[in-house]
Amino acid sequence: MSITIVPVTEHFVAEVGDIDLSAPLPPEQLRQVRDAFTRYAVLVFPGQTLSVEQHLSFASNFGPHETTVAVQMSGRKLRTRQEIADIANLDADGQIWNQKSRTRMFQMGNRLWHTDSSFKEPTGYVSMLYARSIAPIGGHTEFADMRAAWDGLPDAMKVRIDGLIGEHSLMFSRRRLGFTEFSDAERIAFAPVARPLVRTLAESGRRNLYLASHIGRIRGLEDETAEALLSELIAHATQRQFVHTHRWREHDLVMWDNRCTMHRGTEFDDLRWRRDMHRATTEDQPDLFAISTE
Numbered sequence: 001m002s003i004t005i006v007p008v009t010e011h012f013v014a015e016v017g018d019i020d021l022s023a024p025l026p027p028e029q030l031r032q033v034r035d036a037f038t039r040y041a042v043l044v045f046p047g048q049t050l051s052v053e054q055h056l057s058f059a060s061n062f063g064p065h066e067t068t069v070a071v072q073m074s075g076r077k078l079r080t081r082q083e084i085a086d087i088a089n090l091d092a093d094g095q096i097w098n099q100k101s102r103t104r105m106f107q108m109g110n111r112l113w114h115t116d117s118s119f120k121e122p123t124g125y126v127s128m129l130y131a132r133s134i135a136p137i138g139g140h141t142e143f144a145d146m147r148a149a150w151d152g153l154p155d156a157m158k159v160r161i162d163g164l165i166g167e168h169s170l171m172f173s174r175r176r177l178g179f180t181e182f183s184d185a186e187r188i189a190f191a192p193v194a195r196p197l198v199r200t201l202a203e204s205g206r207r208n209l210y211l212a213s214h215i216g217r218i219r220g221l222e223d224e225t226a227e228a229l230l231s232e233l234i235a236h237a238t239q240r241q242f243v244h245t246h247r248w249r250e251h252d253l254v255m256w257d258n259r260c261t262m263h264r265g266t267e268f269d270d271l272r273w274r275r276d277m278h279r280a281t282t283e284d285q286p287d288l289f290a291i292s293t294e
Helices: 027-040 052-062 102-111 146-151 155-161 170-175 184-189 223-237
Strands: 004-007 014-017 042-045 084-088 124-133 141-145 165-168 193-196 198-200 207-209 215-218 243-246 253-257 261-265 276-283
Touching: 004 027, 014 027, 027 042, 042 243, 052 084, 052 124, 052 276, 102 170, 102 261, 141 146, 146 207, 146 223, 170 215, 215 223, 253 261
Parallel strands: 014 042
Antiparallel strands: 004 014, 042 253, 084 276, 124 253, 124 276, 141 243, 141 261, 165 193, 165 215, 198 207
16 A cells, blocks of 8 residues: 655655554555655654554664663663653653753753764664654754755855864763763763764765754864854754744654754743653664764
8 A cells, every 4th residue: 555645845844644653564665655755854654653662663674773872871760662762851750850850951952953863873864753742832843954954055165064074972962051960981972973064865865964963073173163163054054944843743753864854852841741752763874974083
């Protein structure tokens, strides 16, 4: 049976229907999903009822699962499997976290424009976020098309940044929020890694920006110059014409390509409303980022 694909815009974000992600997909449906993903970069699957195992099983079609960074955080107790990033405002016992929760302070970084796992080796390829419960007000997710953002840059800026290397770390993005209390083990685990500011997608040949709030330095530039350039590029890439806002419905699953999108969560009353989201992310091929970190 053929699936239904309804584009939100001609080239960015589409909704997918007539598909059940709780069961293994027939080869033809999987091919259709892959083709749509290559074109639109963000796919929305409404009305899915998934266990953790079914969620991970669908994700495995797009590569090996990565492990949540919570495993590397001192004193963090997991609510679910280590292959799931727990994007919820809940503690290990399933209760809404308190205002001074270390996890809450850490996860506020999700409200910055970022790319999942740009600070990891290998980096993230596909992220799949599944809504188990949602806040009645707020808590949307915004996505930015970094392919279109590259196309929209002035030629002089393209020449300036092509070949530049950014250094990514969770410590850099959390520092922007005033979160600096990392253990020695966390500092080792989150040591900076090098990534290009511009890359090319193998499937389509399209060039795109590769940005994130996780970038703390750009090699060859003074810190002040690098920060100004990064701010300029993110401001450009997140203009209205490049951004889609997803307003969550319970049981939506949204998947996106971390190689060519940025995203951020929007504000909601996280001390009042439960918002329980699970994210599975798969690893990109490491040879696509063969850059020395020395």
